[in-house]
Every structure is written in C-alpha cells, then in structure tokens.
Amino acid sequence: MSRITLHRARTVLPVASPPIADGAVAVQDGRIIAVGTHDAVSADLGDAVVERHEWDGTLAPGLVNAHTHLQYTDMAEVGRGSYPSFETWALAFEKGYRVEHDWAASAAEGVRQSIESGTTAVAEIVTDPEAGHAVHDAGLHGVVFWEVFGWKRSAWQQEGPQRVLAQLEALPSPPVTGLSPHAIYSLDTDVFRELQRLAEQHGLRLHIHAAESASEDEFARFGTGPLAERWRGLGHSDMQLLAGGGSGHGVVPYLDTVGVLTPHSHLAHGIYVDADDRALLRARGVSVALCPRSNEVIGLDAPPIAAYLRERNPIGVGTDSLSSSPSLRVLDDVAELHRLAIAQGYTDADLHARLLHAATAGGARALGLADGPTPTGALTIGSRADIAVFDTASVAPDDALAEVVESAPAALTTIVDGRALWTAPAVNGAAA
Template sequence: MTAVTVHRARAVLPVAGPPLADGAVVVHGDRIVDVGTHDEVTARLGDARVDRVEWDGVLTPGLVNAHTHLQYTHMAEVGQATHRGFETWMQAFMALYEREHDWLGSAAEGVWLSLRSGTSAVAEIVTDPDAGSAVHDAGLSGVVFWEVLGWTDAAWADGGRATVLDQLRSLPSPPPTGISPHAIYSLDTSVIRDLARLARELGVRSHIHAAESAWEDAYVRTGTGELADRWRANGRGEFALLQGGGSGKSVMGYLDGLGALGPTTHLAHGIYVDADDRRLLRERGVSVALCPRSNAVIGLEPPPIADYLREGNPIAVGTDSLSSSPSLNVLDDVVELHRLARAQGYTDDDLHARLFAAATAGGARALGLDIDPAPAGTLAPGARADLAVFPVAATTPGDALAELVESGASEALATLVGGRMLWNADSAKENAGV
C-alpha cells in the first residue's frame, strides 16, 4: 500500500460529527480513510506507511461556493461600488461587460482567489465560452453551469435547443456540467419548461437565479411593473408572461408549474419569498444559495436567513461574482449571514454549526456532490479528500468554529482538492520571496 497522509490540527471540524481537539484526517489518494483524534487515528494506522503534516490551525472540509460567476473577476469595479437597486447595478454591469475582456484570464484569477480562501468546489456559471475551461484547468471541483438567457419561445423553437446542447458540450469535463436558465425574466415560458426537461434527459443539474429582485413578483404575477416596462421598451414584449398578463403565481409557483423545481435544481438568492414559497422549496427538495453581500452591494433586501433556518430549508452559501461582491471568500458571506440571523431574531445555540454546515455540506448537497462514490462537504471515511485549513486564534474546537463563523479568515493556510494541494500559503510566500 502506498503511504497515507495524516493531517493533524489542534482543532478539526468534520461537520459530519462533533468538533475534535487535537484531531487528524487520514488521506489516501483522493479519499479520506479515517477521521478522529490524533491518538485514535494513530492507534488504528498500525504498520501503515505514513506521511505526516502538522497544521497550526483548524482543519475543515473545503468550502463550497454554491453560486458564483468567476469569469467576472476582472469586473470588480462594479462590485466595489454601492448601487441603489437592481436596475442601476445592471446598467453599471452592462456598461463594463460590453468592453473587451480576457474572460479566461478573469475566470482563472477567480479560481485562484477561491482556492486561496479555502474553497474546493464551486457552482460556476459560464456565460462566455472563453471562460469555460478555467475550473477544469485548475482541478477545482464542483459543477460548471452553462448560462442560458435571452431566448423567446419562437427563437427557441427555431433551433434553440440544439444551440444550447452544442454550447454545453463545448465545456470541458471534469468537473460535471449543468444548465443554468438565467431567470424568469430573461427566458420565455416554454424555454424554461424545455430547459428543465433537457436537464432531466441529460441527467445534469440546473441552477437558476430566483426571487433576487422585488421586480420579479409583479412581472411574473401580472406582467406589469418596472421590469416588465423595461423589457417591453427593449423589444422583449414577445415573452409570454408579458403578452398574457402574467401567470398569477409567485416566482416559485411559476417555476414549479414549469417543472423547474426539484432535487437536482438549486436556486441563487431566494430573497423575496414568503412562507408558502419556502414550504414549496422544502417539498421539492430545492436548496437555496444565499449571497447576502452581493444583495447588499446591489441595494436589495437581505435574505430571510432566520426563516430558512427555523423552517428547515436546505441552504448553501455563495459569493456571487466580484461584479457584485467585495470578495470571493465564502466565509465573508457566512459572517454576514451570522449577523443577519441574529438581527432577524434567531437565538438558537446551533447557529455556528448550521451556518458552517451550509458553507460545506449544504453547498455539496446543492451541487449534488454529497452522494457516493465520493461525497464532498464533510470529513468522514470514504469522503472525497477536499480539505481546508484556516488560521485561528481560538484554542478549543468550539471556539474555533465560532471564530470562523463570526470573524471569518482572510485566507486559508491550505486548500486540498481530491487530496491534491492546490493552495499552500507558506509556498505562496516562498514563491513571492516573502
């Protein structure tokens, strides 16, 4: 047997079990083969050949960024500004987007920033094909979603499905690919229905922006409001919702009626939802990737994190892109979710554990990475060896968890994906001559 690697840390957060003091994770190839206290693991190793790594920090599963657009990393000037609402943000975004860009270089930098912050898997949405290989090239895990937008029913019927199939097939794998119908207002009704059908036929996952803007509710219910007026003025009055006076349903009810909600779909944002919407999402097994800092930059309301937690909705955490967020560090959004949950009246003692689980196991569930043969998002025997190590001042596992959730970490000490070290802070400093 080739050597196993024992990663030892003064605190280990398995997520799949209670925090461990002086813990260890044993890795063989791309899998975890044992987790426990250092003494327990050492006793079970017997005569195995062992390489040992000692970490001065807290060892956790790699973070899962459940919603991002890494190709927009070079558009950070938009995300560093403050916007009055979705329309003003969109105007700033489109003005910069329409300039010439090195999309692959931008996405590659986003991958590097993700690894540096402890992220091992992403739900990456690709709009421009030049950016499609960045996650594959770096060896990052997750799902790469091809974004579909702008199709009317008529255009879709005239070769739209074949076009999207070609675009999807152009994305290199691994990681697996998926389909991202952009939003209810950027695709016609029959197109969303057929994209849901196509995803099922191909056996791939779907990822949709939903209930991000207050505009969406009037648009989908009655075909009226500021968003509807804007679309008509831009020549998109052909959309069925605008012609037919809306659907009479909420955003979630509309998507459900089109067959677009199910356990292989996860949503981004989910801000403007009521109790009935959240119940429907639970019934359909749909996870929601919450991106609170992006919402704040755009000038939107915060997500109802306390309600999601109290009601038991499956949640994950996303950063969105640098075009709408200050960083690609998932822990920065965890910190904001903690603040929001307390401000919204969530007082239970499990908040630290649940939010950290959302950023790891919750993200893996949203992306379908939590299933055999190599589940991600937790530290457990048989799981994929996606690990992160963070510097903490805390000396006990419980305090280390609280520190990560309440204060975050500016960068990881190390990030491993499938057992491979893709980020090491010490090596980075050596290479930079620090």
C-alpha cells in the same frame, strides 16, 4: 498499498460530527480513511502513515461556493459601486460587460482567489465559452453551468436546443456540467419547460437566479413592475409573461408550474420568498444559495436566513461574482449570514454549526455532490479528501468553530482529492 497521509490540527471540524480537539484526518488515494482525535487515528494506522502534516489552526471540509460567476472577476469595478436597485446595478453591469475582456484570464484569476480562500468546489456559471476551462484546468470540484439567457419561444424552437447542447458539449469535464436558465424574466415560459425536458433527458443539473429582485414577483404574477418595464423598453414586449399579463403566480410557484423545481436544481438568492415559497422549496428538495454581500451591494434586502434556518430549508452559501461582491471568499458571506441571523432573531445554539454546514455540506447538497460514490462537503470516511485549514487562534473546539464562522479567517491550505492545490507562503504544514 498506496501511501497514507495524516493531517493533524488543533481543531478538526468534520461538519458531519462534533468538533474535535487535537484532531486528525487520514487520507489515502484521494479519500478520507479516518477522522478522529490525533491519538486515536495515529494508533489505528500506526506505521502505515508515510506522510504527516501538522497545522496550527482549524481543519474543515473545503468550502463550497454554491453560486458564482468567476468569469466576471475582472469586473470588480462594478462590484465596488453601490446601487439603489437591481435595475440600476443591471445597467452598470451591462456597461462593464460590453468592454473587451479576457474572460479566460478573468475566470482563472477567480479560480485562484477561490482556492486561496479555502474553496474546493464551485457552482460556476459560464456565459462566454472562453471562461469555461478555468475550473477544469485547476482541478476544482463542482458544477460548471452554461448560462441560458434571452431566449424567446420562437427563436428557441428554431435552434435553441441544438445551440445550447453544443455550447454545453464544448465545456471540458470534469467537473460535471449543467445548465443555468438565467431567471424568470430573461427566458420565455415555454423555454423553461423545454430546458427542464432537456435536463431530464441528458441528466443535467439546473441552477436558476430566483427571487433576487423585489420586482420579479410582479413580473411573474402580472407582467408588470420596474423589471417588466425595463424588458419592454429593451424591445421584449412579446415575452410570454409580458404579453400574457403574467402567470398569476409568484416566482417560486411559477417555477414549479414550469417543472424546474426538482432535487436536481438549485436556486440562487431566494430573498423575496414567503413561508409558502419556502415550504414548496422544501417539498421539492430544492436548495437555495444565499449571497448576502452581493444582495447588499445591489441594494436589495437581506435574505431571510433566520426563517430558512428555523424552517430547515436546505441552504448553501455563494459569493456571486466580483461584479456585485467585494470578494470571492465564501467565509465573508458566512460571517455576514451570522450577523443577519442574529439581527433577524435567530438565537439557537446551533447557529455556528448550521452556517458552517451551509458553506460545506449544504453547498455540496445543492450541487448534487453530497451523495453517491464520491461525496464531498463533510469529513467522513469514504468522502473525497476535500479539505481546508484555516488560520484560527482559538484553543477550545467550539471557540474555533465560532471563529471560523464569525471572523472569516484566512486559509492556510486548500486540498482537493488529497492533493494540496495551494498552501499559504511561510506556512510550515509539512512537519514530521
């Protein structure tokens, strides 16, 4: 029989069940085999446990970063700015992007920062192939999405599918790979339809930026507005939405007409959505990765977190990249979502639990990793042993949950498939 490792912590937050004081999780062959109070788990397993770790903090599922571009980690200079609009940020981004970069090193640094803040899975968007190895090399879980950007119908028909599939093929797996049709304004309508067909044919997940800029709606509906003017200025007046005077639909219903709203896709941002949009997303089973700190840097409005929570949309939490965010720490965005939810009038007692759920099980669901034979995102028997321990001071379990959500505590260790990818220096977690 293979060895059993037991992790004991002052508080255990399984996410799938209530917080546990003096809890423990037992791991064997990379899977969780027991969760409960330390006394109960210990008594059940007895002498079978061969390795014990005692953590002075809160043990939770590893965080799932449901939207990021780790490739852009060395574009933090752009992210340190503040911008009056999406269009001005986009100009700064393009300027920063064109400078020479070592994308492989930049992505590897992003992976390091992610792991050291308790992240065990990522929705990583790759734009340049050199950045495509970092998640695989580190052994992180998640989905690596090849970004599909700037295709018009005529060019796509000539060589689009072959090129995109070849680029996808070149990404190492694991993890799972998918496609990221960038946004409604950077791809033709027919290209979106084709990408959905490819995704279905090849069993690929899709991840799309949507309702991030306020002017996307006008672009989709009428082919007008600041974003439309910018694309016309760049010589793209022949794009289908621009040439045809728009689709007559807002962003979310437009995406539905091209077929990409399915349980196999998830959106990033989802700021400029109304109740009908949110209802459509629920009906289609589409999760939204909320990235509030990135939205703030870019000068956008805050995502309607209170409405998403009240209406019970599936949500995850993303940091986006350092080109628009101060850090790759998912808990920093969780703390921001907490502040926003309160400011937007969400007063239910489940707020802490719902937000931790979004950053773990919700993210896993968004990425299609919450079900199947090897689920992640919650501490349940049979799940992957993807675990993070956070440096909390609270004694009562509910206080520890509040501390994790509101105060973004540092990680003490990050464990993937039962293996510690990282442990904070000077932490004595290897006791007994």
